[in-house]
Amino acid sequence: MSELLRVADLSVRFGRSRNWAVRDVDLVIAPGERLGLIGESGSGKSVTALAIIGLLADTAHVRGSIRWHNRELVGMPDIEYSTLRGRQLSMVFQEPMTALDPTMLTGRQVAEVLRLHQGAPSGRARPRVLEMLGKVGIDDPERVADSFPHELSGGQRQRVLIAMALINTPDLLIADEPTTALDVTVQARVLAELRSGLAEAGSALLFISHDLAVVSQMCDRIAVMRDGRIVEQGSLTEVLRAPKDPYTAGLIATANLDAVAPGERLPVLEDFYDH
Amino acid sequence: MxxxxxxxxxxxxxxxxxxxxxxxxxxxxxxxxxxxxxxxxxxxxxxxxxxxxxxxxxxxxxxxxxxxxxxxxGQLGASALTGQPIAPMIVDKFGVTFSLVVFGMFFAVAIALPLGIHSALRRHHADGVVVAGISQFGMALPVFVVGIGLSLLVGVRLRWLPANGYVSLGDSLGGWASHLVLPAFTLGLVQGAVLVRYVRSAFIDVLNQDYFRTARAIGWRRWPALLRHGLRNAALQLVTIVGLQFATLFVGAIVVESVFVLPGLGSYLLQMVANRDIPVVQTIVMLLVTLVLVINLLVDLSYAIIDPRLRTGEEQDES
Known part of the structure; x- marks a missing residue:
């Protein structure tokens, strides 16, 4: 089986802390595959993602292995790593309001991703930038490209960031709660645009979320994290039908509150553990 | 508007x-x-x-x-003691002080920007902490100690540059520049040590911003990411500090002019204060106050150039 990314025994801790934020994580992503990484806040999802793209804080200690196209990423010098980021491997973050440089026109920021890796002169980049903005669901690409970030809505900004992440047709897009900060109606549209953008670029996806409903729309496989460990992973249908870990079972039950008969107590996570 | x-x-x-x-x-x-x-x-x-x-x-x-x-x-009047018109005197001496302050600021920024960025990027490492510590030490050094030290070392012992004195720009460009380098560097070194701390904290701020992480995620290395997306954002904080520092530089210039025997406005002002030549003192003080206020105005106006979010009211074609 061909694989894009293989994470093996990955553990991360910060500074002098004895606690591992991520412990012995194993993940495999095949080309074009969509893996959902789900878990509560602080479970280590984002740390895992940042470790893969190599943007952990200076104080992080990383153990284990992350292989990308059979090249080891752990310990790779930044000069080499930087040529992968934004070209083969890109990322969209949770907070669109602050993720763009407030002093630069958004069009230039998108063009920068192209020019950084393909060396295209600024004039030639523009048609490609406008085309890309259109593809991620921006109705008036010209105006958005000539706006500063503060002149755009949160949904528009996140689309701009998705355009930046996909413009070089990366092999893998890591999306860390990309719609959590958006309104519910905007969220559904952005997810749909993300799906079609990914399909066109042929990129694999690592989708991080705490929301089971969103993950099940986006992904074919799912990994469940808790306290820095992966407690369960498998195909989406398999995990949803027959969860092996009590935490996963609880997650599914609490996401599915419609099934509870009126008047009965709502399920909580503790119900799924034997004491 | x-x-x-x-x-x-x-x-x-x-x-x-x-x-x-x-x-x-x-x-x-x-x-x-x-x-x-x-x-x-x-x-x-x-x-x-x-x-x-x-x-x-x-x-x-x-x-x-x-x-x-x-x-x-432009009728600045005459000195009460000598009866000479003061305008030409002030223009000459102001030229000396102004070049000293401008070059001093240049040195201060040239020293503080790379060191400050470096110590921000390496704040969790020994070398970053050392730079921050040296700047603390530099802040504690009085200008006259640095001036006398540099004058003795570079001017007297090594003989690389004139130890003191002044040649006017009209007489010789090289002479003018070589006589200004040491005094301006003295001024810039002490001011730069103060500025390093501000540069460091402004860039630590940038390093923690989401847009810096985005810049890294699209493939910029750390220094280019900081220069391309950090400089302008940090400049908003730094321009305020640099503007305020211009005022302190004029004060520092008075000391540096005495150490290096420069015929600047500072030493002239001190002499006129000692003579109680009120018309001259009054005009020089007003000139310095005006200059500081002009710099403050320029700082204020530069905010809108640096940060598009402050450019309100330019055009209101959108609802």
């Missing part, structure tokens, strides 16, 4: 207030020019007669307006 006019009105108001204060401090306090010129043994009649000749017996608003009108028309 509203922001711009607001700033300009504020500037004009501050200038008016400052001129009134300068005038009041030097003219309305007891012990005026006539008494100084005639000395402690003069008779009250003689002092009164001189007051009449100098026009000091007229009401103060008239004297104030005369002074202001003179400043605007």
């Amino acid at each position: 509203t922001r711009l006019t607001g700033r300009v009105v504020w500037f004009a108001g501050s200038l008016l207030m400052a001129s009134l204060i300068v005038f009041a401090l030097l003219n309305l306090l007891p012990g005026d020019l006539a008494g100084v010129m005639l000395g402690p043994n003069a008779t009250p009649e003689a002092v009164e007669a001189l007051r009449g000749r100098l026009g000091l017996d007229r009401p103060w608003p008239i004297r104030y307006l005369e002074w202001i009108a003179g400043l605007f028309s």
